[in-house]
Amino acid sequence: MTVKIVGDIVTVRGFGFAGIDGAVVKNADEAKKIISGFLSKPEIGLVLVAQSIADKLGGEFDDYKLRKHFPLVMNIPDSTGAGMEAEDIQQLVQQALGLKV
Numbered sequence: 001m002t003v004k005i006v007g008d009i010v011t012v013r014g015f016g017f018a019g020i021d022g023a024v025v026k027n028a029d030e031a032k033k034i035i036s037g038f039l040s041k042p043e044i045g046l047v048l049v050a051q052s053i054a055d056k057l058g059g060e061f062d063d064y065k066l067r068k069h070f071p072l073v074m075n076i077p078d079s080t081g082a083g084m085e086a087e088d089i090q091q092l093v094q095q096a097l098g099l100k101v
Helices: 009-016 028-039 051-057 059-065 086-097
Strands: 002-007 021-024 044-050 072-076
Touching (some): 002 051, 009 044, 051 059, 051 072
Parallel strands (some): 002 021, 044 072
């Protein structure tokens, strides 16, 4: 099973350094299309969604999270979070996935 990330460019590129592919989105409509595509692929086991994107999706994101089958969907802090700088993305990857890059 693979992991995918949906978020802003800094977050997606940061996770890309850890070998996690994903999609850069700018709004809720783009995110819905990408997440729906990821949910339809049986080889994907986990979809990570940057918090700023999850916030834009509102209640629809809760529906994704409460699904009872794979892939699992979870939100993660992202580079747009309060007090977080782009340089902190390495630490974010380590916290979210337990990977050291």
